[in-house]
Amino acid sequence: MTAAIIDGAAVARASRARTAGRAAAFRARHGVAPGLATVLVGDDPASEVYVRNKRRAATEAGIADFHRHLDARSAPDDLAGVIADLGADHRVSGILLQLPVPQHLDGPALVDLIPPDKDVDGLTTLSQGLLARGLPGLRPCTPSGVIELLDSADVGLAGAHVVVVGRSELVGKPMAQLLLGRDATVTIAHSRTRNLEAVTREADILVVAAGRPALITARHVKPGAAVIDVGIHRTSHGLAGDVAFDEVSAVAGYLTPVPGGVGPMTIAALLSNTVSAAEIRAAATESTDRRSPHHVL
Numbered sequence: 467m468t469a470a471i472i473d474g475a476a477v478a479r480a481s482r483a484r485t486a487g488r489a490a491a492f493r494a495r496h497g498v499a500p501g502l503a504t505v506l507v508g509d510d511p512a513s514e515v516y517v518r519n520k521r522r523a524a525t526e527a528g529i530a531d532f533h534r535h536l537d538a539r540s541a542p543d544d545l546a547g548v549i550a551d552l553g554a555d556h557r558v559s560g561i562l563l564q565l566p567v568p569q570h571l572d573g574p575a576l577v578d579l580i581p582p583d584k585d586v587d588g589l590t591t592l593s594q595g596l597l598a599r600g601l602p603g604l605r606p607c608t609p610s611g612v613i614e615l616l617d618s619a620d621v622g623l624a625g626a627h628v629v630v631v632g633r634s635e636l637v638g639k640p641m642a643q644l645l646l647g648r649d650a651t652v653t654i655a656h657s658r659t660r661n662l663e664a665v666t667r668e669a670d671i672l673v674v675a676a677g678r679p680a681l682i683t684a685r686h687v688k689p690g691a692a693v694i695d696v697g698i699h700r701t702s703h704g705l706a707g708d709v710a711f712d713e714v715s716a717v718a719g720y721l722t723p724v725p726g727g728v729g730p731m732t733i734a735a736l737l738s739n740t741v742s743a744a745e746i747r748a749a750a751t752e753s754t755d756r757r758s759p760h761h762v763l
């Protein structure tokens with residue numbers, strides 16, 4: 467068996483083109499483009515690359531770029547002030563606080579300062595609660611991107627056994643919730659799981675977000691399974707994921723590469739969420755306007 471390689475770059479390009487169409491329609495209707503604010507604290511080189519990629523993709527899709535770069539030694543109140551300003555700015559549809567933030571800052575507490583209707587990363591306590599309850603809301607970008615990749619390859623989710631390796635708030639947990647919403651049978655494995663190999667070999671679909679280079683080898687994979695690699699590591703031979711690509715490609719039915727797999731989909735999902743946030747706010751404002759006495763008279 468030689469795996470079909472799922473081309474995340476191509477799927478992401480098509481998704482961004484659809485989002486650009488929605489952004490243009492929004493602008494035509496409301497006279498102003500959707501806006502995305504990225505907030506970066508400090509100068510971690512990987513974070514700088516990701517934020518640069520997000521801003522470039524947003525601009526290309528017709529989304530206005532708002533960016534704040536704060537010093538690594540910023541106080542919590544500095545950051546709270548920046549998030550409050552962006553929250554009050556009507557040109558800003560979505561706010562993304564790039565993670566991780568420096569050690570002395572409380573990432574989850576800062577994320578929760580983002581107004582829920584601008585939470586395009588889907589990471590606030592409210593967004594995660596809505597997802598857990600199966601209610602409408604903004605969904606985390608990487609898990610959304612993974613679902614879109616699986617759909618693009620026509621890998622059926624309903625009834626499939628999906629093993630998610632990793633239990634982070636950013637990926638593993640919301641990934642499992644989204645999959646449950648699509649009627650998958652979901653197992654979450656993690657660093658304390660006993661006999662990981664036996665667990666992952668049960669998977670029809672294996673989503674790996676463990677943050678450990680080459681954790682998943684051919685032995686971990688059931689022949690024909692779909693393997694989605696969420697990991698990203700800078701190694702001496704370039705970027706690599708959590709999956710030993712060459713050996714797993716000989717066993718899996720579908721496999722995503724790194725780079726060119728999940729990463730570009732994360733960005734595509736962010737842009738889609740940003741336009742959705744703009745649309746939802748505009749609709750809410752219009753319905754308030756219609757109810758206001760000014761329109762009744």
Ligand SMILES: Nc1nc(=O)c2c([nH]1)NC[C@@H]1CN(c3ccc(C(=O)N[C@@H](CCC(=O)O)C(=O)O)cc3)C=[N+]21
Pocket residue numbers: 515516519562563564565566587607608698705724725726727728729730732733
């Ligand atoms: N609040 C927040 N939201 C995030 O969505 C978030 C975050 N924090 N912190 C870090 C992770 C990581 N992440 C990536 C985004 C794009 C690529 C990406 O574009 N990857 C390219 C390669 C880019 C490169 O050259 O490094 C690819 O895989 O083809 C990768 C990783 C978003 N994250």
